[in-house]
Each structure stands twice: as C-alpha cells, then as structure tokens.
Amino acid sequence: MPRNAPISDETRTRILALHAEGRTRNDIAREVGVSGYTVTKVVKAAGRSFDRTATRAATEARQADMAERRARLRAKYLQRAEELLDQMDKPHLVFNFGGKDNTYAERTLDRPPVKDIRDLMQAASTATSAELRIAAAESDSNAEAARSVLVGLANALGVHGPNDQPNPDAGT
Structure with a gap:
C-alpha cells in the first residue's frame, strides 16, 4: 500500500476487530499489512486506545x-x-x-x-x-x-522550581 494512501473500510473494520480482540498494535499492523502508525490512527479515530499496562509491566520487569x-x-x-x-x-x-x-x-x-x-x-x-x-x-x-518523580510531584502540587519563578528584573 503506498504511503499516505487512504485505507479501505474493510481494512479499518479489520483493524478495529483485531483491536477488540486485545491484539497489540504491531501484531495488527503485521497482520493487516499497514504501518503501526496507521493502526494507531484508526484506533484513536474510533475513540479507543491500546492498554499499555502490559507493556509498562514488561518494561519494568526487563529493567529489574x-x-x-x-x-x-x-x-x-x-x-x-x-x-x-x-x-x-x-x-x-x-x-x-x-x-x-x-x-x-x-x-x-x-x-x-x-x-x-x-x-x-x-x-x-x-x-x-x-x-x-x-x-x-x-x-x-x-x-x-x-x-522525574520529584518534578511530577511538584507539578501535581503546583509547586514551581527555581527556574519556573518569575524574574523580577524582567518586569513580569
């Protein structure tokens, strides 16, 4: 399939059916013959997303x-x-x-x-x-x-770091 070519309704339906079965993005892309990016776009356009919990857990296990x-x-x-x-x-x-x-x-x-x-x-x-x-x-x-953890916590609490403070010399 040429790059950026529109995908057929049949391909779109197949992608969404495989997604509903819980298949991964890359598995769907290989089976249907489109890029992973195309699969992501079709799934997102349908108001769905991929569950990243398994990927996150596998990544954490590999890091350990x-x-x-x-x-x-x-x-x-x-x-x-x-x-x-x-x-x-x-x-x-x-x-x-x-x-x-x-x-x-x-x-x-x-x-x-x-x-x-x-x-x-x-x-x-x-x-x-x-x-x-x-x-x-x-x-x-x-x-x-x-x-990363501390920055996330500070953002959640609305706390600003020294680089985020207004500069009095800048007239703000």
Whole structure:
C-alpha cells in the first residue's frame, strides 16, 4: 500500500476487530499489512486506545532484570580485580621455551617479576574501572528517575522550581 494512501473500510473494520480482540498494535499492523502508525490512527479515530499496562509491566520487569545482571557483573569485576591483585604476592611460575634444541625450563619465584606485577595491576585497574563505569551509569539513571518523580510531584502540587519563578528584573 503506498504511503499516505487512504485505507479501505474493510481494512479499518479489520483493524478495529483485531483491536477488540486485545491484539497489540504491531501484531495488527503485521497482520493487516499497514504501518503501526496507521493502526494507531484508526484506533484513536474510533475513540479507543491500546492498554499499555502490559507493556509498562514488561518494561519494568526487563529493567529489574538488567539491574540484577549489572549487579552480578559489577561483583564479578571486583572479584577478578581482587584475584589479580592477590596474585602479586603469591609464588609465580616463570618459564622459557625454545632455543636451538627447543627446550622447556621453568622456575617458581616467591613473587612475580616487576613486569608481571605491572601487568596484574593494569588488569586489576581495568576491571575496577569497568565496575565504576557501570556504577556511575546506574547512579545517573537513578538520579534521573528520582528527578522525574520529584518534578511530577511538584507539578501535581503546583509547586514551581527555581527556574519556573518569575524574574523580577524582567518586569513580569
């Protein structure tokens, strides 16, 4: 169907029938062969709307699942950083492989060589930085959610924030 082409009465009736069955907007659009926007327009013109409760609940559940996964990931990053830092004080196996006779030799040192300690510290730092980035992102998200709740509450109560106050210098 060409873009912005009028839809037939038959298509309109089918959309409203599927809507009455409780089908989602995208399901209706796929079945009827029109855009989601067209489905929304037809439903709205008929004085109806889509129930967003299920979508909202699914979104909240997904957000909770993602928050739980981020918490597990943060714990793993911190655990790995601790393990790497602990390796700096443990016995360390060094080895050499090769030479003209292709030999292998190994030796255990009381602790890793300086280069290996530096590598362990860098790896631990990378893991810690990753954990901190996740924590900062969660903190920013939580702050925005709190701000949204407070703004909604202030609007409901008719309270104005400092940016909403009349400016006495502006002559208002």
